[in-house]
Amino acid sequence: MLSVQYINENKEQVVQALKVKNFEAQSIINEIVSIDQYRRDTQKNLDASKSQMNTISKEIGNLFKEGKKEDAEVAKRKTSELKDDIKALESKLREVEVHLNKLLTEVPNVPHPSVPPGKSEADNQFEREGGEPVKLNGKPLPHWELAEKYDIIDFKLGNKITGAGFPVYKGKGARMQRALINFFLDEAQKAGFNEVLPPLMVNEDSGFGTGQLPDKEGQMYHVTEDNLYLIPTAEVPVTNIFRDCIVNEADFPIKYTAYTPCFRREAGSYGKDVRGLNRLHQFDKVEIVCVEHPDRSYQLLDKMVEYVESLIQKLGLQYRVLRLCGGDLSFTSALTFDFEVYSAAQEKWLEVSSVSNFESYQANRMKLRFKPTGEKKTQIAHTLNGSALALPRILAALLENYQTPEGIKVPEVLQNYTGFDMIN
């Protein structure tokens, strides 16, 4: 969330900037500013009362020590009114703080100045494209038909075991998954990301820290018995490594990578987009997560984008990079680049990665700070993350774009990992 201080100092800019996200912020910002003023006044009064109380208490202590019992009793009587005041102010302050916090969590992150206006994904800004256009002869098959033809992904079996959106990968299909995961992790390591293997379930505090809770609660699987949530992305457990931390400035940039399965309820999804691997409830992803100095987070974002691009290039896929418009930008993000690969058989672009700078929005929720050298006060760090990469649509594109009459070719970079060069 945005800090109250920032909102106070940049009221107008915040309101204007949030218009790009199609969020009308004027009234909530006004409310926050006035409630915060009230909060500070209350705090001041409370502090003054407590200060008085502390003084009297010390006096009483001294009087008792000196044996002046009667004087002490007199002083005691004076405190009862103060006590009531303190109680009243305390409960008021708490109430105000809860309210203020709730309002703060309802304000989205401010978009970066370069974010184009727009309502939906149709308004995303084209950045660049790469990779060779795919030329397929005859009538190319979509991946769900290829999957069945070569018996590498069994959607029906997943249906039986669990339900829709939980495919079973078989034989060379399973092997492909493992190859992609290892390939992505090895590449990340080479690029300086430290590998971690985090828990797949997180508690409420973690869900709140990265912004999934409270507003996106319905998108996560909730284990109610223990009040834990299945992670929708490794971003959640990995970023929360740094919750309530004051990190070392010298450690910047902090770069992590993690492979995890991801679980998403995808409530409200339906129709053509959910066919095959296009939208799943459980899928595998390698994520990169970074913590960086606020002055340098955008340089790092560029590097992360370059890194993701290099992965797609190595896999030989045709892709394009988009700068998300305000309407498509997530609640917590300041700037996001999406990567899409072209599926020749489906004749459409598939989103395979999303790389974002959250600036201090998550870090402020998580109390992730650092102490600038030579300064006394801590400062909120910046967090970033990106998919590098999500497997299902990459696999879909690989299957479709590399199909030949003899079978599906395996990209060269993966052959060491798969142990075969053809799915047939």
Add this chain to the structure above:
RNA sequence: GGAGAGAUGGCAGAGUGGUCGAAUGCGGCGGUCUUGAAAACCGUUGAUCUUCACGGGUCCGGGGGUUCGAAUCCCUCUCUCUCCGCCA
């Protein structure tokens, strides 16, 4: 699942009703000494809210209570550890 113990500053670890935000040690930072380093010695070293500042408030796992006053007493929740049981 059963029984017990515990939760204090970056770490270790004192502190059981009043000058305790907290002894001491380690670590960190600065300095003296040294050609340099080590050792030794001296100093310094938590977070957070509020205030232009001085200052004031809060924080000893979380929440509540007793008291003029709580790290210290009471209640409650959570977590950790040990033993037993079960088990990958």
